[in-house]
Amino acid sequence: MSTKAPRGVRLVIALAGRRNAGKSSLINAITDQETAIVSDMPGTTTDPVAKHYELLPLGPVTFYDTAGLDDTGELGELRIKATQKILWRSDVAVVVVGEEGITSHELEIIKDIQKLNIPFLVAFNKCDLNEPSAKDRAYCLENGFKSIHLSAQTGANVDAVKDLLISIAPPEMKHNPVLAGDLIQEGDWVVCVVPIDLAAPKGRLILPQVQVLREMLDCDAVTITVKEREIEEALRGLNRKPALVITDSQVVHSVAGDVPSDIPMTTFSTLFARYKGDLPRLVEGAETIDKLKDGDTVLIGEACSHHSVADDIGRVKIPRWVTQYTGKSLTFETYSGHDFPEDLERFSLAIHCGACMLNRTEMLRRMNECNRRGVPVTNYGVAISKVQGVLDRVIAPFRL
Incomplete structure (x- = not known):
């Protein structure tokens, strides 16, 4: 796959850490391009910056440079939330540690990354100025965290960072997924x-x-x-x-x-239900359409933002078909792009699009979050086949 590969099939690598830890410099060093603005002033990166890159043998990836997790003030809190949203859809994370070493900020982000089950490495930057402390090295060793010391400024160990990223990438990203x-x-x-x-x-x-x-x-x-x-x-x-x-x-x-x-x-x-998600679970979710009751609210999840036309598939056709099939009075709410409701519990069912604009990690994470909150989840195609009475035939080729 080339650097023009669709966004949804790219490995997403997020760099997180405190302000001025050298996240922007590291992305520039890895890609050998001046992608991110670099400055000695803390807080230079205010919004996530994406850089496409070909990281062989993995193929096309997207690096995200994020705002510092020690940002302050009302705007700082918004920037931290934006960073956390990037982590939510990342396949791999790099915790970039600056001269101060591992502080409460790094410990917190490591805890968040572990909750999301994201493979990560700890990158001690600025080794040209000082080496990581014995305490920090011991912390990584005792917890089994992969770590490396480097200098984005001089280029020392930058190639080794690339090798580590390749080694910790999810197994499914190391081979070409199959559609049909x-x-x-x-x-x-x-x-x-x-x-x-x-x-x-x-x-x-x-x-x-x-x-x-x-x-x-x-x-x-x-x-x-x-x-x-x-x-x-x-x-x-x-x-x-x-x-x-x-x-x-x-x-x-x-x-x-x-x-x-x-x-x-x-x-x-x-x-796409099996290419990006988990087909058996999505089929199971579709079967719960039979259990919908009057007054239930159904979530329509769209991976991309687009202009809605008169006969829009997610906003018009699916609500109409599901309502006709169930004969129930239902409410449908649509969330687009990377927005996903935090109060999932109030939905009786989530019907997600094919996720062609999401990577598999984000789609699976959305599915897992629905399951964790007790909300059945399916996708457009599976749900449509269910209400059209042809689901058994459509899934027959997969021998579920």
Whole structure:
């Protein structure tokens, strides 16, 4: 994957620490670019700064330079919250320690990182000025924390920092995740059904469709892409039965009626449910739609902010379909982008988008937080298949 890889498939690495610990300097040293503004004045970085980079063999990553965790005042508290939001969606963290060594601020951030189960390393910066104390080294050793001393200013041990980051990265980031490649073989025919409606972006396809098509090419499959009204004609024109039909969830009911039952069929969103999340748990969440009651509130989670159209999938169609299916009087609330409600307990169900703009870590963390608060969670495609009565067929190819 190149540095132009989609944001949702990038490893996110957050640098956290006190003001003037050298976080910005370290990002500049790692990327060998003047990405972040560097100054001796504490608090130079006020908002998270992202830098894309190719960290081989992991591939594309995003480094986040964050505000100091010892920031003060009302604005300082907001900056600290922004840093904590970055940590919430990070795959790896680097706790950057300055000349003062490990203080209560570092201990607090380490505790927060551990709660999130984020792999991390402790980077003692400015070793050109002083080495980490024996107490700090012993603290890391006794707790099993990976640590390193370096100088972002002189470049000492910066390459070793990169090696450590690669070594502690989550296992799933060290190999290419699969969407549908394990469902087909080389030379198989695959039919992709892509409706073009008001919500379709002009001049391009949406990211899940693009990624699936690319994976089919990588698997040496023969892929045919049609609109939903062309599926029957396309199947009649093939001289062999396709190994798989993949459809957009919005037309899954009509496509299921047009595709013979002996041809495996699923949806793009269902593929993303296992690519970015945990498909069995999302299917289990969809089954709780049957238990919704009058007055329940349903969370609609959108990973990206976008202009809502008249027939928006998350804000209009899904609420309509779920209401029609259940026959209940329900309330739907939408949260977009990286916003996610803190008072999850008041929701009876969370229906999340396919998460193409989130990395897998953030999606799984959202799912885990829902589970921890006792809120069933599913995703758009799985929920749509449930209320359209075709969920069993859509998940059949995965043999759950």
